[in-house]
Amino acid sequence: MIKFLLMINKQGQTRLSKYYDHVDVGKRAALEANVVKCCLFRKKEECSFVEYKDYKLVYRQYAALFIVVGITDDENELSIYELVHNFIEVLDKYFNRVSELDIMFNLDKVHIMLDEMILNGCIVETNKNRILAPLLALDKMAES
C-alpha cells in the first residue's frame, strides 16, 4: 500500500504532497521535514529505500527535486521506485521536458495525473496514454 507521495526540492520545500491516509494538516509539515531529513542526506551509493517509522520510504531524485513515496512493508520497493519514474515520464510527456516550475504552476494538473495513476494507495493505471487521456480532454474543452 502506498501511504503518501511527496515532491520535495533540495531546500526541503514541498512542491506536491498527496496522502492516501488521512494526516492532519498540522502534522504533515513535521512528517515532511522528517522525511526530507531521511532522504536528502543519503549518499549516491546507498540504496534508494529508507526505513521511516513503520513505513519504508522509496525516493528518487530528478535534478533538484526528490520524489518520496511512503509505503507499507508488504509493498515491493523496486516496483514503486519504477512507478516514480513512470510518473515522471508521464509528466515529461505532458509538459514536454518537465521542470520544477511546471509542477509548481500546474499543481492541479499534476494532481489530476497522479489521481489517474494511484487511487487509495493502489497503483491503478500505468499506461501513459490512458493516464493523460482525461486531462487532455479537459484541456481540449477548455480551449474550445
Add this chain to the structure above:
Amino acid sequence: MSDVVEKTLTALPSLLSLDSQPGAGKLSSTSKLGQFIRNITELTSKHEEEKLIKKELAVIKDQVSSPYTTMRQMRELMVRSMYCEMLGYEASFAYIHAIKLAQQGTVLEKRAGYLAVSLFLNENHELLLLLVNTVLKDLQSTNIIEVCMALTVVSQIFPKDMIPAVLPLVEEKLSHPKEIIRRKAVLALYKFYLIAPNQVQHIHGKFRKALCDKDPGVMTSSLHIYLQMIQESPDSYKDLVGSFVTILRQVVGGKLPLDFNYHSIPAPWLQMQLLRILSLLGREDQSTSETMYDVLNESLRRAEMNHNITYAILYECVKAIYTIHPKAELLEKAAKCIGNFVLSPKINLKYLGLKALTYVVQHDASLALQHQMTIIECLDHSDLLIKRETLELLFRITNAQNVTVIVERILSFLRLCNDDYTIIDLVGKVAELAEKYAPDNEWFIQTMTVVFSLGGDLMPPDIPSSFLRLLAEGSQSEVDDRQLKVYAVNSYLSVLNDDCSHLPQRFLQVISWVLGEYSYLREGLDQEEVILLLKKLLDQRGVSAETRSWVLSALTKLCRGSGRAELALAVAESLSSTLDTVLRQQGHELRHLIQDGSLHARVLPQPAPANSLEVDSSLSFLDGFVSDALAAGAAPYKPPHQRQEELGQQRAPTLEPYALSLPMSLSSCTVTDRQSPSVLSMSSGLSANSTEPSQRAGVATLMLEGVKRVWGKEGYLPQRDTSETPATVEEPSDVVQSSHQQVVIDISQPEPEPEPPQLDKKQQLASSLFVGLGSQNSACLLGKTEATVPRFRRKPHLNDASSSGTSERSSDSSHSSHSTADSFLYGGLLEEEPATPIQSSRHAPQPIAASGSCEARQHGLTVNGVDENRGGAVVCAKEEKRAHPTQLIESDMVRVRPNALAEGAVVPPQNCSRHLPSTSSCGSDSEVLKLPFELQNLPHSDIISLISDSHLCISCCRVFREDALLIVLFLSNSTEMVLCDVALELSCEELQMGSLRGNVMESMAGRTSSVCHYTVFMERPHTHVPFTGTVSYQTQPGHKHTLHFSGKLTTADFIRPLVLSTEEYGKLWLSFSHDVKQNLRLLTDAGDPLIATLNVLKDCLQLHIVDIIGSEGIVACRLLDGAPCLMHCRVHGASLAVWLRSSLSSFPDCLLYHCQRALQEH
C-alpha cells in the same frame, strides 16, 4: 457536447503523437497565482513563509466569499488554497467553496473543485454530504468527462452512509461502452468494497464480468478487488485460478497493446499484481499450485532483461514460488535468482535480494548458508537499511547454537541506533531470542541487562514484566531457577554499585524488584548492603515516583532483622513528609511492618512462594462484609455489563427478558443446519476459549494474566513459530542446555565444506552465524515443524503466580470470567444448531448419597419412564429425523431401561427383538441392543444408531456413572459373514479417555453384536466437545473397510449432583474464588416460579437443590466427582439472579450456559 468529448478521447493517441503540448499553457506571470508561486520560490526562511501565507490566506478568504468572484477566479483561488494547505496552513474556510465549485463550475473548474475536495476533506468530514447531490448529478451527465470526474471522486472519498444512493448508478456504468468509465466504475466499487463490503455483496457476479472485460484496463482494475477478496478467503476463488493463469500468460507473452509496455516490458505492475494473487491462491494447495508452475516458469524466463522493473517482477515471482506448493525445478531457479540479486553490485538489488532471502529462509534455511559470505558483508555495510534487513534475516535463522553471535550483532547495532521504532522492534526481538534460546543463565541475564539499558523507557512494558514472570515462575528445574535468580541478584548488585544515574526507569524497577525478592538467596550477602544501595537509588535525582515506589516495596521485603530494620525505619521516616501521597503511604506501611514482625512475616513470607500465593480475585474474604451490608439494605452488586444492560433497558423498554433474549430467540428461530461444519468449529473454539488460560495468548481474547505478552513465544507475530522452526531442527535438548563453553567450541568448528586451515575473521564469523543450519542442507522444501526447545519452559499455570510481591499486578480472573460469559452469549448468537433438548426426558442419576430406597424409587421411575417416553418420542421425533445420524448424540432421548429385560452382556440382536416388547426406541424392524447387565441400573441415555454400512452397524449409548461418563459403543454385524480384525478407535482431543474393553476383535460372527466401553473424564469444563472415531474391519483378508463417525458431548453429560447440607454449602461457598453472576429467565408458567425453574434445571442438568428459603434457593453440582460448582439463586423481579461459584474458573460460565439453554428449551 458529449460527441465532442468522445471524439477527443478516441483521437487521443494521435494527439499525443503530435507532441504538440507546449508546457500546457504556463501561467502568465501577471496572474495572482503566478505571483504567489513566485513569492514562494523566493522564500528564504520559515518566518517569511509564515508571514506570506498568512497574508495570502487573508486575501483568499476575502475573495472566496465575495459574490463577484467568477468560477474561473474561484478555480485559481482553490489552487492557491491547496498551496497553503500543502505548506501546512489550514484553509478550512475554503472547503465549502471547493464543494460549490464542483457543483457549479464548468468542466475544468469542476475538476478543480473535485480535486480540492479530495485534497481538503477526509472520509468523515461532514461537509462531504453536500457533495452527494453533485456527484449524483454528474453521474447522470451525458458528458463523459463529468462522469469520469464523479467516479474518480467517489472512489477517493465518499461518505459510507450515502453509498446506496449512488450504487445503482455506478453499477450501471459497469456496462458503459467507454472503457475509461467501466474502469473507473470498477475502482469505485473497489472503494465501496473496502469501506462497506456488505453493500456490494450482490454484485460479485459483475466483478467476474469485469475480470473478463475485453479491455485490459478494466480487467486490471478488477484485480484490486480480487486481491482483497482472495486475501480474505482464498478458498472461495480457486475456480478463478485458470483465468488468472491465462491472463498472466497472455500478458507475459506480449498480447497487450504496446502502450501498456513500460520500457518494453509488458504491463509490469499488472504482472506483479497477478503474481501476488496466484501466490495467495496456491498457498498450501498442491493441485492449484500445479496449474501455475508453467506460467511462473515463463515469467521467470521472460524477465531476464537487465532493468529494474524486471527485477521487481522477478522478486514477486520468487516470492510466489516459495509461497505455493514447492516444485524443485522452480525452487532451483528462484534460488539462483535470489543469488543474482544478493551478489549484484547495485545496492537496490542487493536489498531486494536480502528481503527475498529473509522471506525464503523460513521455508528453506539452507539458502542462507549458500550466501553466508555475502550476508556477512552486508552485516558491515555502511547502509543502515541493508544492515537492518540483514539482522532481520539473521533473526529468522537464529537457533540455540548461533544465538550468542546473532544477539551480539543485533545488540551492537542497537548501541549505535537512535531511531525509536527500530529500537523497539529490535529490543523485542532480542528479548524473544534470549528467552527462547539462551545457552545459560549468565548469558541470559547479561543479555537482558543490555536489553533493559538499551531499550530504555521506550520498551514495551511487556518485556520487563515477562522477564520478571519468568524469574518468578521459573522453569522445570529448581536448581536452575535458583541459579538464575542468584545470578540476577549478583549482576544487579554490580550494576547498582556502578553509576546508575543513566539507567532507564524500567530497568531500575526490574532491579529493585529482583533484589527485593531474591537477594536472600545469595549466601554471604549482607542484606544491609542491598538496603543501602536501594536507599541510594531512592535518593538519586531523576528517579521517577513510580520507580521509587518499586524501590520502596523492595525495601519493605528486605527490612527484616535488627540492623536492616533501623535502616529501613530511617527511610520510612524520611518519607513521612514527602508530597507524593503514594510514597508517603508506602513509607507508612513500611514503618508498620517493621514494628510488627509477625505481621511482616505473614504479609511477606521470606521464600516468596511463587505458586502457592493465591490471589483471591473475587475478594471472597469480604463476603461477610457484603452480606452484612446487604442485610442492612444495600443494593446488591451488579457487574458492569449487567448495569449497562439494565441502563439500556431503561432507555428502550423491551418486553423480553434481557441478556438471553437475543441469542436464544435467534437460535430457536433460525432454520437449523446441523451438518454445517461451522457449528462444530464454532463450539470447539468456544470451549477452547473458555477453559485453557494458557492457550489464550494465541487466541485474540482477553488474557488471564492481566499483563499482555506481545513478545511471548506465541504472542508477537503469530506465524513466528513456523518461521523459526526450520532453523532449529534436530536439536537434542542437552545441546540447548549446553554451557557457554560448548558454544565456543561450536564457533571454532569448521563448516561442513572443507575450509583452508587458516580461517579468516569473516569465515569464522560465518561459521558461528550459520551453525546449526547445516543439517538443513538436505532438501527441505516444505515448511517443516519440529518444536524448538525453549530454554525457559514456562509452567503451564500463568494465572496468579506472577503477582507475588507486586501488589499492583494482581490478576483479575473475575474480568476473564465475565469475558467468557460474554463469549458464551456471543456464541449463542452465532450458533445455529437448535438447542439440545436435553431436559426433555433425562432421568436424574442417583445422587451421591444414593441408598436402597433411592434405587427403588428409581426403578419405579424407570418403568414409568418408558411410557412417558412414548409421548416424548413424538415430540422429539422431528428432532431426530432432522439430525444427522453421526451427530445424534446431542438430540437423543435418555431413558433407563427396566431391569427385567436384562440379559447377558452381549445379546444377539435377533434373540433380543423377540424378547422385547415393541416399545423399543429403534423402531420395531431394527435390531435392539442392550446395555451390559452391570450398567443397566445406572442412568443412561437412549441407544442411538451412529452410522452403519452394509456390514456393520454402530450404535452408542452414554452411561452417566458417578465418576465418569461411559460411552458404550455397540457393533453389530448385520450380515451372515464373519468379519475379521475389527478395530475400534475413539478419540477426543479435549478429554481424557480410557478404553475399558472390547475395542479390538479378531473375528465377529454373523448376526452378532459386540460392546465396547470407553470411560471419558472431563477435568476442565468445555461447553461442547466433539469426538471422532473410526471402525475398521475386514470382510475378507485384504479387504479393509473403514467407517468414520463423530459426535459431540456437552458439559451437561459430566455434571453430577452434589449432595450436601446448607452448612456445608455455606463453608464451601466462601472457599471458592471464581464466580459469575447473571440473570436467568424465570419460568412463570406453573406454580412457584422459583421452584419450577429450579426443578427444570435439576431435571436437565442433574443439579442438587440444597435448600429453598423464601425467594432464594441454593443448588450444587459437580463435574463428575471433581470440582464442585455452587449456585445461589434469588428471584429478582421477573428474572432469576444467579450467582455461581466454583474452584474451576470456567465451570460457572459453562454451567450458566447450559442453564440458559435448558430454560430456553423449556
